[in-house]
Amino acid sequence: MSFAGHTFTAPGRVNLIGEHTDYTGGFVLPMAIDFETSAAIEPCSGDQITFLSENFHEEVRYNLADLPSHGRGHWSDYPAGVLWMLRKKGIDVPAFTLRLSGDIPLGSGLSSSASVEVATAMALLHHAGIKLPGEEIATLCRSVENDFVGASSGIMDQFVIVYGRAGHALLLDCRSLQHENLPLPPSVSVVICNSMVKHTVAHGEYGDRNGEVLAGQAVIVRERPGIGSLRDATLGDLDACRALMSPESYHRCRHIITENERVQRARVALQAGDLASFGKLMYEAHDSFRDDFAASCPEIDKLVEIAATLPGCFGARITGGGFGGCTVNLVAADDAESFRHELMRQYKNALGIDAESYISRAADGALARIS
Numbered sequence: 001m002s003f004a005g006h007t008f009t010a011p012g013r014v015n016l017i018g019e020h021t022d023y024t025g026g027f028v029l030p031m032a033i034d035f036e037t038s039a040a041i042e043p044c045s046g047d048q049i050t051f052l053s054e055n056f057h058e059e060v061r062y063n064l065a066d067l068p069s070h071g072r073g074h075w076s077d078y079p080a081g082v083l084w085m086l087r088k089k090g091i092d093v094p095a096f097t098l099r100l101s102g103d104i105p106l107g108s109g110l111s112s113s114a115s116v117e118v119a120t121a122m123a124l125l126h127h128a129g130i131k132l133p134g135e136e137i138a139t140l141c142r143s144v145e146n147d148f149v150g151a152s153s154g155i156m157d158q159f160v161i162v163y164g165r166a167g168h169a170l171l172l173d174c175r176s177l178q179h180e181n182l183p184l185p186p187s188v189s190v191v192i193c194n195s196m197v198k199h200t201v202a203h204g205e206y207g208d209r210n211g212e213v214l215a216g217q218a219v220i221v222r223e224r225p226g227i228g229s230l231r232d233a234t235l236g237d238l239d240a241c242r243a244l245m246s247p248e249s250y251h252r253c254r255h256i257i258t259e260n261e262r263v264q265r266a267r268v269a270l271q272a273g274d275l276a277s278f279g280k281l282m283y284e285a286h287d288s289f290r291d292d293f294a295a296s297c298p299e300i301d302k303l304v305e306i307a308a309t310l311p312g313c314f315g316a317r318i319t320g321g322g323f324g325g326c327t328v329n330l331v332a333a334d335d336a337e338s339f340r341h342e343l344m345r346q347y348k349n350a351l352g353i354d355a356e357s358y359i360s361r362a363a364d365g366a367l368a369r370i371s
């Protein structure tokens with residue numbers, strides 16, 4: 001069937017460093033990647049809207065007067081949530097058919113859902129004849145996760161998917177939303193390796209970690225004058241409050257406080273072209289995520305352990321929400337292809353799992369694709 005609509009695309013993302021720091025106003029350093037979601041929109045007469053997914057070979061229809069107000073654990077929650085949030089903002093979207101397709105591996109921690117949200121938002125805004133600033137698009141898509149889907153995630157994914165720049169990583173202050181594009185040297189490649197252990201942000205462990213962090217933060221904010229969020233806290237503040245929080249909260253907050261500091265140091269290293277220091281910070285971030293945050297898994301740890309022994313590897317760590325998904329590896333560009341193959345070969349030998357891996361350049365975000 002031919003489709004006479006406008007098409008909008010939004011990338012996936014990989015986070016280089018700064019994990020679980022976003023929802024307490026901290027720092028992150030992700031980049032947009034080569035994989036993407038396409039959202040093609042076509043006007044319709046009448047009151048019906050249709051979401052079509054080429055990946056799931058399914059379509060879902062709603063009457064505009066009878067839209068769902070919360071998710072039901074289905075792929076259509078993400079586009080339906082965007083429509084719902086636009087409506088809540090007072091934006092009227094006339095009837096349409098939206099066709100979604102994409103190549104971001106699902107459940108691998110590369111933000112396929114945030115990418116669907118942003119691509120959908122771009123398409124629906126165009127259809128409604130409305131322009132919104134990028135920050136509002138990212139914030140609206142985050143509220144789809146928080147208020148429609150029921151995931152307690154932060155702003156990182158949607159923000160970099162909107163604002164990413166080809167050839168650059170993006171340093172984001174998740175409290176002020178100030179951001180800075182940092183060039184990645186051409187001599188280095190980002191290798192993403194999928195452990196094939198499925199990860200999901202919508203349920204379970206991600207929410208548990210989020211709860212432990214917020215509980216620890218609440219104690220520090222209560223006890224230490226002048227601290228508005230974990231981002232302002234030092235390890236000294238945390239230690240002073242240790243007896244007042246659970247051991248879990250103590251360790252989760254320790255990860256966040258040290259991770260915010262690592263992101264700042266990673267920024268300096270990248271600006272100086274010091275890839276060795278950047279890579280060392282990635283290894284340290286992984287250790288902290290595994291030991292203090294308790295959100296890695298044996299398969300991911302194995303990938304990081306193997307990567308560290310391979311030629312050309314500056315650094316490796318888990319990326320994304322945790323409990324599976326992908327590792328991100330910073331590798332000398334000349335070694336990237338052999339690194340990727342050797343990593344998968346040794347992983348298969350060790351655990352019997354066929355991993356997937358990709359060399360991704362830093363891609364443009366959704367805004368740069370339309371301007």
Ligand code: GLA
Pocket residue numbers: 015018019020021022023153154155156157201320321322
């Ligand atoms: C998921 C969430 C993000 C962020 C990361 C962890 O990707 O959607 O908001 O919390 O996990 O850094």
